[in-house]
Amino acid sequence: MEALHLEQVVKQYGDKTAVNGISLKVEQGEIYGLLGANGAGKTTTMRMVLGLIYPDEGRILYNGKPYSTELQHLMGYLPEERGLYPKVKVSDQIIYLARLRGMPASEADKSLRYWLDRFDVPEYYNKKIEELSKGNQQKMGFVAAVVHKPKILILDEAFSGLDPVNVELLKDTVREMRDQGTSILFSTHRMEHVEELCRNITILDRSNTVVQGDIREIKKGYPREAVVLRTAGEVNGLAEIAGVTAVERQERGYLLSISDIGAAQRILQLAMAQGEVEHFEIKEPTLNQIFIRAVGESNE
Numbered sequence: 475m476e477a478l479h480l481e482q483v484v485k486q487y488g489d490k491t492a493v494n495g496i497s498l499k500v501e502q503g504e505i506y507g508l509l510g511a512n513g514a515g516k517t518t519t520m521r522m523v524l525g526l527i528y529p530d531e532g533r534i535l536y537n538g539k540p541y542s543t544e545l546q547h548l549m550g551y552l553p554e555e556r557g558l559y560p561k562v563k564v565s566d567q568i569i570y571l572a573r574l575r576g577m578p579a580s581e582a583d584k585s586l587r588y589w590l591d592r593f594d595v596p597e598y599y600n601k602k603i604e605e606l607s608k609g610n611q612q613k614m615g616f617v618a619a620v621v622h623k624p625k626i627l628i629l630d631e632a633f634s635g636l637d638p639v640n641v642e643l644l645k646d647t648v649r650e651m652r653d654q655g656t657s658i659l660f661s662t663h664r665m666e667h668v669e670e671l672c673r674n675i676t677i678l679d680r681s682n683t684v685v686q687g688d689i690r691e692i693k694k695g696y697p698r699e700a701v702v703l704r705t706a707g708e709v710n711g712l713a714e715i716a717g718v719t720a721v722e723r724q725e726r727g728y729l730l731s732i733s734d735i736g737a738a739q740r741i742l743q744l745a746m747a748q749g750e751v752e753h754f755e756i757k758e759p760t761l762n763q764i765f766i767r768a769v770g771e772s773n774e
């Protein structure tokens with residue numbers, strides 16, 4: 475059974491439909507990508523899942539059951555806007571938040587110390603949030619979201635403001651939580667993070683679902699329009715091949731754009747006829763390209 479199931483969920487603010495009939499399922503131990511342009515309805519959807527606001531239509535089920543206040547103990551949320559108080563000590567507020575979610579103080583303290591050690595910052599225990607850098611405040615926001623061991627974790631731009639080392643650290647942590655059975659709703663504008671972490675995604679555009687499903691399946695539905703070719707020497711006549719729309723000379727070869735898949739074979743044949751081919755690859759579209767195309771198309 476799905477840990478989280480949204481069925482035709484609608485949210486309106488006056489005349490404005492912020493979310494227009496979203497349906498999705500997140501399995502136990504899955505990281506699910508919720509994507510969309512600015513104002514598409516992601517935060518509104520996440521706030522409904524958290525029970526902070528209520529859907530006007532449709533329903534949300536948690537392990538097959540409707541929302542109840544006990545669920546607050548099972549959910550963790552890292553909001554896009556920093557949610558921690560600047561003047562309060564890290565330990566005071568994170569333990570307080572964990573207790574609000576039903577964790578005894580001594581266990582919360584132990585869990586907080588575990589996370590501070592894990593992130594190699596045990597000294598933050600006694601620091602005020604305002605004394606930390608922006609990235610480290612973000613890390614403490616993450617700790618606040620996971621300290622009580624949630625079963626459903628909602629991450630809104632979890633990696634924003636983090637340096638590459640910390641991004642990797644948090645990615646590993648998120649994967650580990652997934653492997654332990656946590657279901658994670660993951661929202662970001664960074665498509666490469668989605669490619670690395672998520673199996674299934676929904677792309678929202680102006681309140682509507684425009685793309686949904688398994689990333690690998692979605693990619694199969696889009697044409698392959700790029701070829702990478704690496705050869706020992708120059709290849710003449712690439713631009714004249716039927717179906718080749720652009721040829722870009724790169725440091726170690728060529729990047730070609732094609733309008734039909736047959737052009738790829740013609741490129742390979744021409745290159746082989748002129749010398750040794752070191753590398754040949756027909757590239758799948760990136761999620762970034764799919765996003766731009768899907769959101770662009772629905773705006774036409």
Ligand SMILES: Nc1ncnc2c1ncn2[C@@H]1O[C@H](COP(=O)(O)OP(=O)(O)OP(=O)(O)O)[C@@H](O)[C@H]1O
Nearest residue numbers: 487490491492510511512513514515516517518519
């Ligand atoms: N409290 C509110 N009252 C009125 N309109 C709202 C409210 N909250 C959100 N909206 C509107 O609902 C739509 C969806 O907003 P939402 O914040 O869910 O988008 P988002 O996908 O999270 O965007 P972003 O990527 O910019 O964070 C927007 O048009 C927004 O202006």
